[in-house]
Amino acid sequence: MSLFDNKEKTNIEALGEFGLINYLTENIKISQKSTVKGVGDDAAVLDFDGKKVLVSTDMLLEGIHFDLAYTPLKHLGYKAIQVNLSDIYAMNGIASQVTVSIGISSKFPLEAVEELYEGIYLACEKYNVDLVGGDTSSSKQGLVISVTALGYADEKDIVYRNGAEEGDLICVSGDLGGAYTGLQLLEREKLIYLENPNIQPDLEGKDYIVERQLKPEARRDVIELLKDIEVKPTAMIDVSDGLASELLHICKQSNKGCNLYEEKIPMDPMTFETAREFNLDPTVCALSGGEDYELLFTVKQADYDKIKFKMDITIIGYITEPSAGCNLITKAGNSHPLKAQGWNAFSPPAP
Secondary structure, eight states: OOSOOOSSOOOGGGTHHHHHHHHHHTTOOOOOTTEEEOBTBSSOEEOOTTOEEEEEEEEEEBTTTBOTTTOOHHHHHHHHHHHHHHHHHTTTOEEEEEEEEEEEOTTOOHHHHHHHHHHHHHHHHHTTOEEEEEEEEEOSSSOEEEEEEEEEEOGGGOOOTTOOOTTOEEEEESOSSHHHHHHHHHHHHHHHHHHOTTSOOOOTTOHHHHHHHHSOOOOHHHHHHHHHTTOOOSEEEEOSSOHHHHHHHHHHHHTOEEEEEGGGSOOOHHHHHHHHHTTOOHHHHHHHOOOOOOEEEEEOGGGHHHHTTOTTEEEEEEEEOGGGOEEEEOTTSOEEEOOOOOOOTTSOOOO
């Protein structure tokens, strides 16, 4: 199950920092017209023709955000890009460039770093973004990946978290809870493997939720769909920390309340069944699990007819006056204050 069972390994020290950078960047291709100068100088040069520039940065730390016992490096590189692009799309913008910085320990041979960058390049190619810079450093605390995503939008198109109005419909793309249940499955198989390395991981039939955890997809397609049907959200955020946490962010910054209907929360059958296998409440997985990277947004009621039949968008509630509070309406029809456990990187769950 180890990621480092390469028969032949190349020591990175043999290349040195600049040799490693040259090795990883020599085949970079530029596709964005806004990229004037990419890798190879003291700074990238970008030209957005009067557009507003969007910038988002995320850091992924070994042992905090990912476990190399079950995370393929290629998937990790791909995911590192996705979580940043998702923030740009959550602003209703177009992602165009990324920078990638890594801290690596001596346990990583060149082949491992190459695998990581294969995932990075795959994500960049699929989402049509340019890798225009970054940094490399040694690390004594394991693998560190820091990605900055840049994008652009016309000022009139940008969507913030604070624009929700009373009566707006609450919508979400895709389905929720899959990444969290996938993580529970991977953690279980890791423990089984540690107890008996001769037992192979049993992930048969669980491909969807495993992929939701290891290889998420930022929802550029939803942004394109909304543009095609001429719907501009009034507020938007990506679901990285769980549905409840993100909806509370929108309500707090918009100074509004909400009613969220449990029965409307979209969930894949595999997510539901796996949660039950782990004696977890599927609704809690969707509300607090996180890492689904779907888009949560509000739209005016006048746009209802435009979105009601869109297969990958679900209306899950509506915005209320602030005095009504933020509420979860259960399947039994009871109302409870909406609470969010969410993900706190400074207080990770106990092992």
